[in-house]
Amino acid sequence: MDFKCSVSRCLEDVAWQCNCPEKFKFCLTHSKELMSHSRLKKCLAGNIKDKYLELLAKQYKNALNHVESDCIKLTQEMICEIYNCLKDNCNYLKKKKNEINNLILSEQKNKAETIANWANTLSILQRGKNQYCLSVRKLLGIDNSNIKIVIDWEKLEEELNTLRKNFEESCKKINGLEKELKNSNETNKKLSDAKLKKKYLSQENRNQFSVEEFKKRLSNLKKSDKFKNLLAQLDLQDFQNRFVQSNEYIFKVFISNDNKCIFICEI
Ligand SMILES: [Zn+2]
Ligand SMILES: [Zn+2]
CATH class of the missing domain: 1.10.1200 (Non-ribosomal Peptide Synthetase Peptidyl Carrier Protein; Chain A)
Structure with missing residues (x-):
């Protein structure tokens, strides 16, 4: 149905329609033209605004009806897809049940148990929906x-x-730094141990003499306390008990030819 104003090039909404066989229509702006026309043709005009608006709304709503119909179609397709999935699952489970029957009959209880365990781990309802x-x-x-x-x-x-990725990267960095710190602590400990050892050795060296120096010092000393003190510095076996604490006198000192042993004779 055409709802254009019969006046040439007019695009306004129509409000009137006459009862001529041509059913001329006029907008509110062209009411004068309508009156001239009715006088001339002796026709009557009726208000069609409500009818026009009703038809206009119907025309626009038609576009939505198409969407509605498409929505129903697409939804039905999706329901069908889900239903097919359910059907496949039921068939698969039926097959597995038959498999269990056959396994039990052929005394393969373990294999039947494996199927049951598989089923127990599925937890379908826990899946993320x-x-x-x-x-x-x-x-x-x-x-x-x-x-x-x-x-x-x-x-x-x-x-x-x-955020999760950043957190994981930060954790990795922290682990790396912790490792670095641990390594650095270990290195520091080693350095400090080495320093202590060096200090200890240098202290110890002060109490040690070369064999030649020892012999030289021996020849310079007689049977005196200085002689004893010199031997005491060497921390010799039993020397402290026998000669220093018991206040014994040293008679003679021999050094073995390989310079590895020292013999001290008491009086
Ligand atoms: Zn008319
Ligand atoms: Zn008009």
Whole structure:
């Protein structure tokens, strides 16, 4: 049905229609033209504004009816897909049940138990459904607020992944630093041990003489306390008890030819 104003090039909404066989229509602006026409043709005009608006709304709503019908079609396809998945699962489980029957009959209890264990680990209801629900909303949703929820959710998930990644990297860095600190502590300990050892050795060296120097010092000393003190510095076996604490006198000192042993004779 044509709802254009019969006045040439007029695009306004129509408000009147006459009862001529041509059913001329006029907008409010062209009411004068309508009156001239009615006088001339002796026709009557009726208000069609409500009818026009009703038809206009119907025409626009028609676009939504198409969407509605498409939504139902797409939803049916998805339901069909889910139903097929359920059917496949039921068939698979039926097959597994038959397999268990045969295994029990052929005394292969272990294999039947393996199937039961597999079933126990599936925990279908614990599976994450959120991602799927969001995907369904994204696929079927037509409301912008719904789509926004999905986009927000995806953004949050992305942010969460970034945070998780950063956290893992930080943990790795901390582990690396801890290792470095441990190594550095070990190195410091080694250095400090080496320093202590060096200090100890230098102190010890002060109490040690070369064999030649020892012989030279021996020849310079007679049977005196200085002689004893010199021998005491060497921390010889039993020397402290026998000669220093018991206050014994040294009669003679021999040094073996290989310079490895020293013999001290008491009086
Ligand atoms: Zn008319
Ligand atoms: Zn008009």
